[in-house]
Amino acid sequence: MKKVEVLAPAGNLPSLRAAVDNGADAVYFGFRDATNARNFEGLNFSESEAVQGIDYARRHGVKANVVLNTFPQVNDPSPWYRAVDAAARLKADAIILANAALLRYCRERHPQLPIHLSVQASASNAEAIRFYQRHFNIARVILPRVLTAPEIRALHEKIDVELEVFAFGGLCVMAEGRCHLSSFVTGVSPNIEGVCSPARAVRFENTDGKLRTRLGGALIAEYAEGEDAAYPTICKGRFEANDRVYHVMEEPGSLNILEILPQVIEAGVSSLKIEGRQRTKSYVGTVTKILRQAVDAYYEAPGAYRAKPAWLRALNATSEGATHTLGTYEESWQ
């Protein structure tokens, strides 16, 4: 039986090594510019770091995927095309792309380089996936976080590309790649500049015993003394609607599928993705290690698999709000 892959994020070389050393089957990383959706300061890889990272992964039998998941800008798209060429030159195991223009370029110029369709392409159904397959011969699609586990299984039966799904980490609750909430309040588009809720637009204000978090001037949440404040994003904001104040879209916390791991694996997915290229190497190491243990435990005795409380505790400790959700994998969440 082909085992599902554990795919870990790498925001820098130390994180990449932590992923490899803790049992990842594959890692993914982006270049240090707006060509990928975690364009945070001090993060990501120069070309020479990418060479070292790919070399380290390969020596340990681990695959390395390069992420290029933003949309080339009108005035200067050249960095995106250069990044595609670089990924091919460095012999990445796959390139993760979202934009049709780049998909076409990559398919024509680098036919040997496997393409994984980015979650940012928002392909949530067989028709969209077949369209991308027909035109660009994609090898894999990374599913947006909009489908339930049974829907993923049904989708798998209809298409013949690999499926990659998010298993752990920050939870986008919107159809990825088509969310303008961050640009609505900050003016910075994740699709163009590769960063959602940029730190430079964030403010924490501590007055009259209350903590207020703001993004681009909009009040995202007001906390009483002693409450833990979450990093302000619109989709995890506490607002007033229908005469009550609550997390109108979603509570802060992490997606964690360990409790339904057998269901997700048996849906036919090829890869379990850990979110968090912006996180520390200790986060990457911890999460990778636990996912490795969980996946191995499943294959040892699929019928006897149970998510261990110790795994959940350790994962919750890495997560904002120290809680987790099955998110959209469970229909009742929707």
Add this chain to the structure above:
Amino acid sequence: MKISMGPVLFEWGRTALKDFYRRMAFETAADVLYLGEVVCSKRQGIHLDELEPLVRELAPSGKELVVSTLGLVMSDEEQENLHRLKDLAVGMGLKIEANDMAGIGVGEGHALVAGPHVNVYNPATLDFLQEVGVVRMVFPVELPADSIAGIIQAPRARPVEFEVFAHGRLPLTFSARCYTARAFRLSKANCQYKCGDFPDGLITRTQEGEGLLSMNGIQTMSEKVHTLIGEVVRLEALGVELVRLSPQSRFMSEIVAVWRDTLDRRLSPEEGLAKLAEFNGGEPFCNGYFHNKPGMSYHRP
């Protein structure tokens, strides 16, 4: 410039929807009408079987009718409906507005409009989409004027029409989760069609009371109405051919009339804006995206 009436994004029920389209077709100066459900396939709007008779009924108005399709496609049933909508549109000689790549894929080879939910951020993407059938595109709502200009002005093999989302609550995102149902502690599976009680969406405010968003089922919109009426001269100069007005529950005929008068210079943009403000209950507008600023902000043209 032509005026297009975008698809109705809210749950108004089939009778009100049909009445709305009849009024827009026969009593307003709108040139193009987009028909079809974009937000949620559970809604009780115009059924597929009713679309063809409605198209025949509206045809004598002389308006261009376009069939709009779903923004977030997930289920098998939604994909089967896409095929049926495509067959209907092709059979009646209508364009199809795709709002998901599934719509582009199903409609490939036919006359397509790339709706605002299909990501076109650069000329090369539009080139590709033109090859698969796109003859008109609606810019993503967050694109600033400079990017719109860059895409319009890029050299291309075949002409394509450009449409800008010019008036209405901004459609900002879709989710698998229904936020209107959630506001009533319900799940989407048992939503009780709560969105039908909010003909312009459920207003969501910050804890300081500032209007921020409007929840429209699985769609999140701006609370403020976005308008580019002050920018009509610039839009024309950029080469935009259609301005999209997004339906709202009140004063839509009046809003079309103000836009027509402004486009035809019977009103100045300032006068047009002042009139629109009357139909917006004096509430502030937003237009920041066009100016490369936060979408919720307003900037003098």
